[in-house]
Amino acid sequence: MCSSILSGSMSSLAWVQSNYYSRSLKSSTSFKPISPLFLRKFSIVSFANSSMSYAPELAAAKKAASLAARLCQKVQKALLQSDVQSKSDKSPVTVADYGSQVLVSFVLQKELPVNTFSLVAEEDSGDLCKEEGQETLQRITKLVNDIIASDGTYGVSPLSKEDVISAIDSGKSEGGPHGRHWVLDPIDGTKGFLRGDQYAIALGLLDEGKVVLGVLGCPNLPLASIANNDAPLDKVGCLFAAQVGCGTYMHSLDDDDSSASKVHVSTTENPEEASFFESFEAAHSLHSLSSSIAKKLGVKAPPVRIDSQAKYGALSRGDGAIYLRFPHKGYREKIWDHAAGCIVVTEAGGVVTDAGGKPLDFSKGRYLDLDTGIIVTNQKLMPSLLKAVRQCLDDIDSSSSL
Secondary structure, eight states: OOOOGGGOOHHHHHHHHHHHHHHHHHHOSOOOOOOHHHHHHHHHHHHHHHOSOOHHHHHHHHHHHHHHHHHHHHHHHTOOGGGEEEOTTSOEEEHHHHHHHHHHHHHHHHHSOOSOOOEEESOOSTTTTSGGGHHHHHHHHHHHHHHHHHHOSOOOOOOOHHHHHHHHHTTBOOOOSSSEEEEEEEEEOHHHHHHTSOOEEEEEEEETTEEEEEEEEEEEEESSOTTOTTSOOSOEEEEEEEETTTEEEEEETTSOGGGOEEEOOOOOOOGGGOOEEEESSTTTSOHHHHHHHHHHHTOOSOOEEEOSTHHHHHHHTTSOSEEEEOOOTTOOOBGGGTHHHHHHHHTTTEEEEETTSOBOOOOSSSBOOOSSOEEEEETTTHHHHHHHHHHHHHHHHHHHTO
């Protein structure tokens, strides 16, 4: 997929851009996008840091996400009440969550045999190991074995319940700034999954603390743009894949790489023509703050509310121009909720920062240490968007101090 040395590293470019915006916010209320000539020079220089090929890892990640998506689709079609449990944080969890994590762990370890396998993932087997979890464990084991057998790639004996538990708990890594760590959300957007709406299998790879590839399997996302009301929305199931320095590609979950097409974020620079995404669930993001920012920026269109990192995928192909996420106070963002989506957007030419204009740092372990929220857009809109964000946050601080 890497077609040119001049493609450079979009993730590195995004880092330069977002740091530039962060410094500019502190020093001036008026600033311009970075010179294209500078970006071109930087892309050539930074290629030395992004020239390592992750092709085998990307192929394995796509295989893993595709099989996990197949399992999730099977479960969603015949969702039973017993499939839904409740974790300690009260968010729903399904047998598909666990089964997806098992399949991803299984495929990665089969395709990429290494001495040390590190996976930072959302689920653990705690509830399944209890007596009341045994029936669910048995269903997960059968589902996983059915998917592996129907795929036919791996001539292995059926996994036992103990194998399934081991695969789930392989995701207990803490990540960090050194070595390689896979980052997985087996079903990002569980509530959307349960409603029959959008969800994503989100898988990324960290190398020395940097996201170097990402895959988003979005089984319910239409292949056509969701921004085009006239486009047919009956064909669904997208897989987005990005590798540092190589761009972002999308193809149908039902097809192979031969149908992949390169995608790019929206190029709009007029806020009045921009549309913005935000979380479907009000519990996940402050809709009122997003609305205030959009109004101050001059956005005319109403928000498009979508579950999961499918938003990142849709944004990477230009379905919308802005994504705003402002969690409620006290919530800590997990790296698996953004790692894959972040590189999918940045490799498509977008910029991802926190509310202060700083790039997201995935090297700190299982959580992101960031300022207030996450904003995503193209390079042209980012300066004015950051300014609108800062003004709205300052307005909140001023009113709260009265």
